[in-house]
Amino acid sequence: RTVMQKPTKDARPKPEEKPANPDRIDDRWRPPVTVTEPGTSSQTYVVGKKLGKGGFAVCFEGRTQGTQELFALKVVKAKVEQKKMMEKFRTEMQIHAKMQHPNIVEFYRAFSLQDHTYVVLEMCDNGSLTDMVKARSCLSLPEVRRFMIQICGGVKYMHKRNVIHRDLKMGNIFLDANMNIKIGDFGLAAVLADEQDRRTTLCGTPNYIAPEILSKSGARGHDSKVDVWAIGIICYAMLIGIPPFQSKTQQEIYSKLKTLDYEWKVDSKNFIPQEAKDLVATCLNLVATERPEMDDLVELGFFKTGVIADVLSRECMKAKPMWL
Numbered sequence: 001r002t003v004m005q006k007p008t009k010d011a012r013p014k015p016e017e018k019p020a021n022p023d024r025i026d027d028r029w030r031p032p033v034t035v036t037e038p039g040t041s042s043q044t045y046v047v048g049k050k051l052g053k054g055g056f057a058v059c060f061e062g063r064t065q066g067t068q069e070l071f072a073l074k075v076v077k078a079k080v081e082q083k084k085m086m087e088k089f090r091t092e093m094q095i096h097a098k099m100q101h102p103n104i105v106e107f108y109r110a111f112s113l114q115d116h117t118y119v120v121l122e123m124c125d126n127g128s129l130t131d132m133v134k135a136r137s138c139l140s141l142p143e144v145r146r147f148m149i150q151i152c153g154g155v156k157y158m159h160k161r162n163v164i165h166r167d168l169k170m171g172n173i174f175l176d177a178n179m180n181i182k183i184g185d186f187g188l189a190a191v192l193a194d195e196q197d198r199r200t201t202l203c204g205t206p207n208y209i210a211p212e213i214l215s216k217s218g219a220r221g222h223d224s225k226v227d228v229w230a231i232g233i234i235c236y237a238m239l240i241g242i243p244p245f246q247s248k249t250q251q252e253i254y255s256k257l258k259t260l261d262y263e264w265k266v267d268s269k270n271f272i273p274q275e276a277k278d279l280v281a282t283c284l285n286l287v288a289t290e291r292p293e294m295d296d297l298v299e300l301g302f303f304k305t306g307v308i309a310d311v312l313s314r315e316c317m318k319a320k321p322m323w324l
């Protein structure tokens with residue numbers, strides 16, 4: 001999970017997502033075997049296997065008793081050490097609860113019980129884009145087109161409602177059973193008062209952070225265009241396998257991104273069309289106002305000059321589809 005952070009001189013970049021170690025769950029996180037939601041329409045969830053661990057939450061499978069419907073149960077210890085963390089979690093829930101879009105993880109409900117808070121989320125069976133790209137090294141053009149269009153759809157919905165996600169990255173982009181994109185983790189999201197409103201908090205993940213967030217004149221703030229920058233990074237990372245400014249240290253990442261120091265590695269097995277490079281370059285514009293809106297992005301040549309994967313099976317989490 002990404003938290004607010006200050007850039008330090010030689011802090012190593014955090015690996016984008018640490019794979020969860022299933023053998024190590026701090027006991028205080030482990031919820032009871034069944035959890036019954038308080039209230040009249042009470043629902044009992046049977047807690048299943050652990051799905052993953054974030055900064056201050058652990059996700060488990062949760063199946064409703066009776067109907068056997070499957071959900072992701074995000075469990076947060078109610079007495080989270082820091083008050084600030086709990087406040088952030090509350091903001092996250094407030095924003096996420098208002099989001100309803102086919103490409104955003106559905107937030108069903110949240111309730112507190114004894115010393116845990118539970119968030120019932122749509123289950124994303126196939127993990128995240130990080131898992132997929134790790135297993136595949138890089139994705140095919142038809143897959144990237146499909147995922148990009150769906151990401152843009154979800155982000156357009158947020159931006160229209162003045163919500164900026166601020167932590168878009170492959171690890172926060174999940175895949176459902178039908179390999180549809182589901183954007184999740186609203187832990188750093190913010191609601192802007194209006195289109196002119198800007199934020200000045202330094203936040204994000206080094207590889208995906210937009211230059212204006214780092215800029216010394218940060219007082220000028222940032223807006224929804226930080227998400228567009230992150231989408232450029234995600235597109236590159238899906239095509240190449242690693243983010244464009246990947247380096248050993250956080251400081252190096254920052255100095256590379258400020259000068260747009262990235263290249264497209266030529267590889268006989270992985271052809272990248274000019275239209276894809278153009279899309280990435282438009283998003284990775286140092287001048288935030290010049291980055292495209294979601295509506296402009298989906299009109300770019302990349303989506304008009306090749307196949308868009310219509311149906312994908314879960315096998316493509318591990319191997320390139322046969323038809324590609």
Ligand code: ADP
Nearest residue numbers: 001051052053054055056057059072122123124
């Ligand atoms: P954070 O603390 O960073 O907000 P999350 O609690 O959102 O982290 O997620 C922790 C991990 O749980 C994720 O990396 C992922 O593996 C898993 N996870 C989160 N949400 C879902 C979901 N809706 N469906 C399936 N797995 C999920």
